[in-house]
Amino acid sequence: MILTPxxxxxxxxxxxxxxxxxxxxxxxxxxxxxxxxxxxVTSEYGHTVISFGLKTLGPVYDLxxxxxxxxxxxxxxxxADPRPLDKNVPSSFLEDIVFNKLxxxxxxxxxxxxxxxxxxxxxxxxxxxxxxxxxNVPKQGDILSWAESSAVIYANSVLGARCNRNSxxxxxxxxxxxxxxxxxxxxxxxxxxHWIVEVRCEHKPEAQLLGSAIGLKVMEDVPxxxxxxxxxxxELTDEATTYLKDFGAACASNGAVGLYHIxxxxxxAKQQGESLIREDAKVYVIDDxxxxxxxxxxxxxxxxxxxxxxxxxxxxxxxxxKQLEDWTDNVTRQLEENGRTKVTVPTVFTASTPVIKEFNKxxxxxxxxxxxxxxxxxxxxxxxxxxxxxxKPVITSSNKLRTYTSSRYYTEAxxxxxxTGKEGSR
Amino acid sequence: xxxxxGRVIVPGTCTAEALVSHGGFNTLASYQMALQFGDKKVxxxxxxxxxxxxxxxxxxxxxxxxxxxSTTGGMVLFGACQMGKQPACLLFSETIDSLAAAGAILGxxxxxxxMPVVDRLGQEFLDYVQTGMTITVKEDGVVxxxxx
Numbered sequence: 001m002i003l004t005p006x007x008x009x010x011x012x013x014x015x016x017x018x019x020x021x022x023x024x025x026x027x028x029x030x031x032x033x034x035x036x037x038x039x040x041v042t043s044e045y046g047h048t049v050i051s052f053g054l055k056t057l058g059p060v061y062d063l064x065x066x067x068x069x070x071x072x073x074x075x076x077x078x079x080a081d082p083r084p085l086d087k088n089v090p091s092s093f094l095e096d097i098v099f100n101k102l103x104x105x106x107x108x109x110x111x112x113x114x115x116x117x118x119x120x121x122x123x124x125x126x127x128x129x130x131x132x133x134x135x136n137v138p139k140q141g142d143i144l145s146w147a148e149s150s151a152v153i154y155a156n157s158v159l160g161a162r163c164n165r166n167s168x169x170x171x172x173x174x175x176x177x178x179x180x181x182x183x184x185x186x187x188x189x190x191x192x193x194h195w196i197v198e199v200r201c202e203h204k205p206e207a208q209l210l211g212s213a214i215g216l217k218v219m220e221d222v223p224x225x226x227x228x229x230x231x232x233x234x235e236l237t238d239e240a241t242t243y244l245k246d247f248g249a250a251c252a253s254n255g256a257v258g259l260y261h262i263x264x265x266x267x268x269a270k271q272q273g274e275s276l277i278r279e280d281a282k283v284y285v286i287d288d289x290x291x292x293x294x295x296x297x298x299x300x301x302x303x304x305x306x307x308x309x310x311x312x313x314x315x316x317x318x319x320x321x322k323q324l325e326d327w328t329d330n331v332t333r334q335l336e337e338n339g340r341t342k343v344t345v346p347t348v349f350t351a352s353t354p355v356i357k358e359f360n361k362x363x364x365x366x367x368x369x370x371x372x373x374x375x376x377x378x379x380x381x382x383x384x385x386x387x388x389x390x391x392k393p394v395i396t397s398s399n400k401l402r403t404y405t406s407s408r409y410y411t412e413a414x415x416x417x418x419x420t421g422k423e424g425s426r
Numbered sequence: 427x428x429x430x431x432g433r434v435i436v437p438g439t440c441t442a443e444a445l446v447s448h449g450g451f452n453t454l455a456s457y458q459m460a461l462q463f464g465d466k467k468v469x470x471x472x473x474x475x476x477x478x479x480x481x482x483x484x485x486x487x488x489x490x491x492x493x494x495x496s497t498t499g500g501m502v503l504f505g506a507c508q509m510g511k512q513p514a515c516l517l518f519s520e521t522i523d524s525l526a527a528a529g530a531i532l533g534x535x536x537x538x539x540x541m542p543v544v545d546r547l548g549q550e551f552l553d554y555v556q557t558g559m560t561i562t563v564k565e566d567g568v569v570x571x572x573x574x
Contacts, residue, residue: 025535032435032527032545049497056462059508060501063536103462147497167500167528184524219450219494220523256450256494256523301473385458403474404455404496 030181046078049147053110074118074175079129084382126352133354145174150249160267193224211250220256253400315350316398342372344421427572438542442514445486450494487561503529518545519552
């Protein structure tokens with residue numbers, strides 16, 4: 001790693017021991033991947049994955065305080081992942097005690113630290129910071145110091161920005177220093193595809209299932225996906241980007257994918273075509289049977305696999321405005337078809353605060369509330385991460401939530417049938 | 427006994443019992459419940475990893491191909507180091523991934539914990555080593571595996 005004189009001076013302690021440690025962390029990180037230099041962070045905003053004030057992670061917040069005390073703030077304003085708590089989301093008395101007293105007792109103090117560190121604003125807590133309503137939308141070629149697997153893969157793939165799969169805290173180090181080591185997905189070579197994925201399904205594949213299958217197969221490699229433009233088209237419409245948001249989140253959480261290319265659709269695939277594919281690329285063919293095999297491979301860890309669902313989460317990652325609108329239309333239509341007025345399973349749709357504010361301006365907001373669905377800015381994953389919720393039979397259309405919690409995955413159509421009480425759905 | 431040569435990411439030495447994950451190790455899914463609720467044995471909570479699900483990870487020589495999953499992974503590993511609940515060492519058959527590297531390096535730079543990390547040990551290492559075997563890590567990235 002060759003550092004500039006300014007970077008070397010920081011490493012030597014010119015701005016104190018703590019800043020030297022920040023730079024040392026970034027240098028060791030770069031050395032692990034044979035990076036030859038640091039490159040400036042060029043995006044307007046950062047994004048941090050750590051949005052939760054967990055009681056047990058006190059030493060992590062001590063590190064934040066150390067940085068704050070020495071005036072080492074993020075050089076950019078930044079957005080953060082969703083908050084772990086929302087009183088509108090159904091929870092028992094016991095769960096409230098666990099959430100507020102045992103788990104997230106440091107939430108208020110940590111949010112204060114984030115504000116001091118450079119949080120963009122109060123509405124910035126979402127995993128979908130890249131949506132236009134939130135406004136943290138990097139340009140193609142921007143260098144990012146972000147963490148949040150679903151946001152990083154979206155920024156890389158759909159927006160053409162450049163970001164490695166940084167860990168929480170590491171992204172903060174890059175934002176404080178203003179530079180990151182150049183390796184992996186920051187380089188042209190690192191963005192080339194190791195896999196050709198040929199989608200040969202008879203029907204449009206479920207985004208979260210297709211992403212899961214690819215993630216489980218290619219792990220951290222870059223896939224070049226052929227055959228998906230048949231359903232998504234060749235322009236990044238609302239429908240296409242919504243699909244890619246969910247597809248990417250599943251790729252990133254079921255495997256470790258940080259970038260994908262969709263033939264004829266995503267920016268680099270449109271600009272560079274098959275020259276993005278490595279000569280030694282392997283081939284993975286996906287048809288309907290393969291997707292079914294993957295779905296059936298998911299373990300069901302409910303104590304009673306036939307239990308009636310106690311809660312349903314849709315929106316991990318947070319829903320887009322179009323998703324909220326489409327789900328509202330589908331829920332109300334199907335409730336009517338099933339002769340019901342309210343959902344039969346307590347249901348929470350999650351989205352960013354700016355998207356919820358937009359949604360609340362529409363007539364659909366009232367219809368969804370009348371149907372008994374709660375709309376929340378919460379992070380379902382953080383809601384689920386405790387022994388009480390682990391025992392609760394929760395269903396979801398999110399393959400990310402399935403991966404990290406005891407929740408059970410169903411396709412969107414299956415979820416719709418279940419929550420609207422369609423006969424024989426479960 | 428069999429010896430393997432890897433690349434040192436975080437230097438150090440240790441001797442510990444092997445715990446082997448043949449699939450990708452999901453750091454968040456493996457550690458989250460144990461860290462949040464004070465599981466003294468630090469049992470693996472990743473239901474998708476049959477190799478090590480419900481097994482204690484504390485002070486074990488964790489042998490794995492790579493880590494996968496959420497980008498909180500490095501922070502989680504760093505948190506485990508700060509709480510003294512880290513593995514004895516991390517031994518990767520492949521090149522280390524960015525999340526594991528971040529966690530290991532944060533642990534090395536910002537805590538007093540010693541958790542040697544060696545990568546590029548090769549598939550033969552992962553094929554040979556079995557849970558329960560004894561692992562010795564040397565300063566230069568040599569890893570000795572002994573026992574049945």
